[in-house]
Amino acid sequence: MSARDIFHDAVKIALQKDGWQITHDPLSLEFGLGLLYVDLGAERIIAAERSNEKIAVEIKSFLSGSAVSEFHTALGQYLNYRLLMQEQYPDYKLYLAIPSSTYDSFFQLPFVQATIQQYQLKLAIYKPEKQEIVKWQD
Numbered sequence: 001m002s003a004r005d006i007f008h009d010a011v012k013i014a015l016q017k018d019g020w021q022i023t024h025d026p027l028s029l030e031f032g033l034g035l036l037y038v039d040l041g042a043e044r045i046i047a048a049e050r051s052n053e054k055i056a057v058e059i060k061s062f063l064s065g066s067a068v069s070e071f072h073t074a075l076g077q078y079l080n081y082r083l084l085m086q087e088q089y090p091d092y093k094l095y096l097a098i099p100s101s102t103y104d105s106f107f108q109l110p111f112v113q114a115t116i117q118q119y120q121l122k123l124a125i126y127k128p129e130k131q132e133i134v135k136w137q138d
Contacts, residue, residue, distance in 0.1 A: 005039065005059040010128040011097050012040060015057065018133050020044045027056050027092075029084040038081050041092065054092040056085060057124060062102040071112065074098075078121060097124040100134050 005011075012022060024041030043054040058081060060074045074096055082094045098107065103125045106112060116123070116137075123137040 006061045006063065007097075007099065007126070007128045008039060008059055010131045011057065011059045011124075011126050011133075013131040014126050014133045015040065015042050017131065020055070023054075024056075027089070029081060029088055031080075031084055036081065036084065038085075038094070039097075041089075054089070056081070056089065056092045056094045057097050058094065059097045060102075061128075062099060062106065067102065067106040071106070071115075075115065075119065075121075079119065093122060095122045095124040095136075097126055097133075100125050100127050103135070 012025070015022065020042035021044060022040060022042050024038075026037035026039055027041035029036045029038065038056040039059045040057045041054070042057065043052050045052055058074070058077055060070060062070050064070055078094065078096050085092055085094055103123070107116070107123075115121070123135075124133050125135040125137065126133050
């Protein structure tokens with residue numbers, strides 16, 4: 001299993017504050033040669049619908065020297081996880097969790113916005129210092 005992201009605990013707490021119950025830490029995906037791991041799986045009961053909403057969250061910090069390189073890695077992981085989840089966890093939605101500072105800068109570039117649209121990425125934007133999800137983007 002790979003190392004946890006530096007903001008793993010901050011995002012986990014943020015999800016709990018937002019009403020999510022953590023069900024997997026991490027969420028395991030089989031792919032033939034072994035396992036891959038999405039950082040978190042969570043669910044919450046939606047009272048109005050009386051049903052469960054389930055999500056998986058891949059957490060990224062974007063703290064290295066190259067946001068482009070981290071974005072390429074995150075995108076590849078997201079697409080691979082989403083494909084495996086369609087078979088193994090079809091009732092879960094996959095989100096890429098990114099810091100609000102990265103969302104407000106790098107993720108506003110036209111190329112990144114076009115990539116988000118093209119690949120229909122779902123984002124959970126978080127403030128690590130406040131341990132809060134500030135925006136969900138479907």
